[in-house]
Amino acid sequence: MSRARRGTAPVRPPIRLFRNLSSKIAAIPMVLVGLGVFVGGTIWTVVYSFTDSRLLPRLQFVGFEQYERLWSTRRWLVSIENLAIYGIVSLVFTMCLGFLLAALLDRKIRFEDTFRTIFLYPFALSFIVTGLVWQWLLNPDFGIQSVVRSMGFPNFNFDPLYNSDLVLIGLLIAGLWQGTGLIMVIMLAGLRSIDEDIWKATRVDGIPVWKTYIIVIIPMMKPVFVTALVLVTSGIVKLYDLVVAMTSGGPGISSEVPAKYVYDTLFTRQNLGQGFAASTMMLVTVAIILIPWAYMQFREKRQ
Amino acid sequence: MKKTLSLLATTSLISAGSAAFAVDLEVTHWWTSGGEAAAVAEFARLFNENTEHTWVDGAIAGAGGTARPIMIGRITGGDPMGGTQFNHGRQAEELVEAGLMLDLTDLAEEEGWRDIVNPPSLLDSCTLDGRIYCVPINIHSWQWLWLSHHAYEEAGVDVPTNWDEFVAAAPALEEAGKIPLAMGGQPWQQNGAFGVMAIALAGIEAWEAVNVDQNAEVAAGPEFARVFEAAAEARALSARSNVQDWNQATNMLITGQAGGQIMGDWAQGEFQVAGLVAGEDYSCLPGLGVNEIISTGGDAFYFPKVNNAETEAAQLELASLMLSQEAQVAFNLKKGSLPVRGDVDLEAANDCMKRGLEILASGNILPDANQTLSPDTQGQIEDMMTEFWSDQNYTAEEAQRLYAEIIARAD
Numbered sequence: 001m002s003r004a005r006r007g008t009a010p011v012r013p014p015i016r017l018f019r020n021l022s023s024k025i026a027a028i029p030m031v032l033v034g035l036g037v038f039v040g041g042t043i044w045t046v047v048y049s050f051t052d053s054r055l056l057p058r059l060q061f062v063g064f065e066q067y068e069r070l071w072s073t074r075r076w077l078v079s080i081e082n083l084a085i086y087g088i089v090s091l092v093f094t095m096c097l098g099f100l101l102a103a104l105l106d107r108k109i110r111f112e113d114t115f116r117t118i119f120l121y122p123f124a125l126s127f128i129v130t131g132l133v134w135q136w137l138l139n140p141d142f143g144i145q146s147v148v149r150s151m152g153f154p155n156f157n158f159d160p161l162y163n164s165d166l167v168l169i170g171l172l173i174a175g176l177w178q179g180t181g182l183i184m185v186i187m188l189a190g191l192r193s194i195d196e197d198i199w200k201a202t203r204v205d206g207i208p209v210w211k212t213y214i215i216v217i218i219p220m221m222k223p224v225f226v227t228a229l230v231l232v233t234s235g236i237v238k239l240y241d242l243v244v245a246m247t248s249g250g251p252g253i254s255s256e257v258p259a260k261y262v263y264d265t266l267f268t269r270q271n272l273g274q275g276f277a278a279s280t281m282m283l284v285t286v287a288i289i290l291i292p293w294a295y296m297q298f299r300e301k302r303q
Numbered sequence: 304m305k306k307t308l309s310l311l312a313t314t315s316l317i318s319a320g321s322a323a324f325a326v327d328l329e330v331t332h333w334w335t336s337g338g339e340a341a342a343v344a345e346f347a348r349l350f351n352e353n354t355e356h357t358w359v360d361g362a363i364a365g366a367g368g369t370a371r372p373i374m375i376g377r378i379t380g381g382d383p384m385g386g387t388q389f390n391h392g393r394q395a396e397e398l399v400e401a402g403l404m405l406d407l408t409d410l411a412e413e414e415g416w417r418d419i420v421n422p423p424s425l426l427d428s429c430t431l432d433g434r435i436y437c438v439p440i441n442i443h444s445w446q447w448l449w450l451s452h453h454a455y456e457e458a459g460v461d462v463p464t465n466w467d468e469f470v471a472a473a474p475a476l477e478e479a480g481k482i483p484l485a486m487g488g489q490p491w492q493q494n495g496a497f498g499v500m501a502i503a504l505a506g507i508e509a510w511e512a513v514n515v516d517q518n519a520e521v522a523a524g525p526e527f528a529r530v531f532e533a534a535a536e537a538r539a540l541s542a543r544s545n546v547q548d549w550n551q552a553t554n555m556l557i558t559g560q561a562g563g564q565i566m567g568d569w570a571q572g573e574f575q576v577a578g579l580v581a582g583e584d585y586s587c588l589p590g591l592g593v594n595e596i597i598s599t600g601g602d603a604f605y606f607p608k609v610n611n612a613e614t615e616a617a618q619l620e621l622a623s624l625m626l627s628q629e630a631q632v633a634f635n636l637k638k639g640s641l642p643v644r645g646d647v648d649l650e651a652a653n654d655c656m657k658r659g660l661e662i663l664a665s666g667n668i669l670p671d672a673n674q675t676l677s678p679d680t681q682g683q684i685e686d687m688m689t690e691f692w693s694d695q696n697y698t699a700e701e702a703q704r705l706y707a708e709i710i711a712r713a714d
Contacts, residue, residue, distance in 0.1 A: 054397055054677075054679070055375070055396075055397035055398065056379070056397050056401055073683075073686075074686070074687075074690070074705075075686045139545075140545055141545065159545070162545050164693060164694055248488075248489065248547070249689075250488050250489075250490075250547075250689065250693060251488060251693035251694075252689050252690040252691075252692065252693035252694050253686055253689060253690045254690075254693070254694075264682065265679075265682070266372075267371070267372030267375070267376075268368045268371065268372060268678065268682065269678050269679045269681075269682035270375075270394075270397070270677075270678045270679060271678075271679045271682075274679070
């Protein structure tokens with residue numbers, strides 16, 4: 001520095017690339033793994049979705065044939081529709097119920113810890129276990145239906161898993177039972193982070209509690225909602241194990257989901273090309289949802 | 304190869320007892336129901352008793368659809384097991400093409416498999432470019448209608464002797480609070496039942512035109528229209544059977560809750576485990592009592608390449624043992640399936656198995672759809688069938704139209 005001030009050498013701004021050099025070197029392995037595993041794997045899948053690979057991958061290109069077949073397959077269309085219905089309903093319900101439960105717990109009730117544990121407990125179970133438990137509960141011969149019938153209502157009917165029109169409701173019940181607790185806890189943490197003074201101020205102004213939640217608290221909790229939203233949506237897109245445990249896609253194909261189509265075509269049907277085409281479509285769907293969101297987040301930060 | 308084999312055989316004879324070459328051979332399969340597990344235990348017993356190697360049981364629960372991806376994953380992923388079950392036919396075709404399976408041709412020539420395996424089509428399914436890659440171990444046929452005498456007695460009607468009588472007796476069963484036709488909700492069962500009805504009602508020629516020659520016109524034609532109508536009828540008869548697995552459906556027959564079930568002869572293992580007697584407690588109608596034909600699908604064992612001479616020797620010993628008369632009798636009696644060689648004595652076989660053997664001897668046999676259609680085509684048909692079977696409003700015409708489309712695209 002002192003030499004530069006004397007003018008014996010021109011001042012050179014440090015090259016940006018070498019700033020924080022050691023941390024950049026340390027990050028290289030992670031970057032390579034990220035590129036290789038995620039980007040490389042994705043590109044590989046997309047490339048092979050244009051081939052006629054069967055049990056083993058081979059580079060025999062067939063253009064868009066796999067995609068044409070995919071979009072003319074009834075099971076795929078049903079899967080997409082199911083996922084859309086399940087996704088929207090489960091998104092709305094988990095967010096609403098999660099917030100409602102959190103708000104109720106936040107009213108400084110007695111035994112809060114107990115309730116919190118009870119609501120969060122299902123989340124400790126995997127989807128497979130959840131699915132199996134609910135499969136028995138919803139089984140008409142052993143579950144809820146038979147219990148209610150034995151209590152003196154012989155005409156009571158509740159067998160969603162054996163009825164194509166109601167099967168999604170069965171899945172939703174199990175999904176909500178499992179997932180709401182987590183959202184509740186996240187929301188509760190958000191509520192706890194809100195300053196007591198805000199509550200005092202609204203009380204002084206005479207704003208009713210429910211109105212305070214809607215016009216003051218919820219807008220303040222925006223980051224919490226975004227986190228919860230991302231968690232819930234990613235859980236919905238990869239919906240698979242719950243379906244396998246509860247219905248295996250049945251009755252018929254009425255509870256099929258895209259992830260299951262991918263698995264079945266890849267492995268049991270030994271048709272890699274078709275499975276890759278389906279998984280590429282799933283990636284595209286996720287990208288369509290995520291890119292605008294990421295773009296918005298990014299722009300907000302820059303501003 | 305032959306030399307090494309005989310050399311190894313002699314050395315293993317010499318070293319018997321000292322267990323110098325004893326290998327723990329892991330064998331994977333998906334036989335987990337009562338009758339199936341009892342059958343595979345016979346192989347394990349014979350292998351442990353007759354060789355110095357040890358059978359390591361690698362049962363994978365959840366039927367073939369779950370087990371096969373795991374097996375294929377292990378073989379392609381470089382962690383092959385000692386031996387593994389597949390169904391005859393095209394399931395392991397690409398694995399063989401990729402050179403991942405042990406070539407059994409020398410052993411087969413030495414023991415003359417060509418002459419002892421009956422029907423020869425079973426060995427053809429194991430053969431690729433003239434080399435043999437698997438051991439057929441049993442014949443399973445789908446074409447059986449099982450009937451619960453108990454259920455018919457309680458309903459006060461005679462046990463039917465063919466499909467038409469079965470349909471005619473259904474109202475009486477329903478009045479007695481029973482389900483005429485037990486049917487598991489899994490696609491392969493529904494598709495299998497359809498296949499049985501196709502052979503019985505459309506006849507062999509039409510069935511072969513569709514399943515072997517992939518003739519879409521026949522699939523859309525009048526013979527198959529009749530099959531789809533009958534299937535729609537069967538669908539109505541099975542409307543109230545709320546079970547998933549095939550053995551749960553068979554159990555409905557055993558307990559007398561249901562009248563009949565269209566299921567392969569593996570159902571017999573369940574009747575045996577439950578202590579029921581063929582002809583007294585239950586009876587069987589091959590080809591639905593209309594067309595007495597059986598298809599000769601079944602199970603075969605493949606031995607993945609392991610690059611280890613000792614393990615390879617153990618694999619060949621197991622291959623040879625599985626086809627031996629003793630193992631064939633012990634295994635198939637427990638499994639309820641038919642042996643792959645005609646020269647074994649099945650005195651202990653029950654009525655139903657004897658009927659199967661007679662049909663087999665008379666040559667009224669067809670290949671199994673697993674042998675003629677690729678898993679991909681089979682899967683598409685299953686998707687369509689399961690929708691058809693579980694939706695009472697799905698018309699037979701619509702189902703037939705889609706079926707013909709899939710057959711037209713089949714490879």
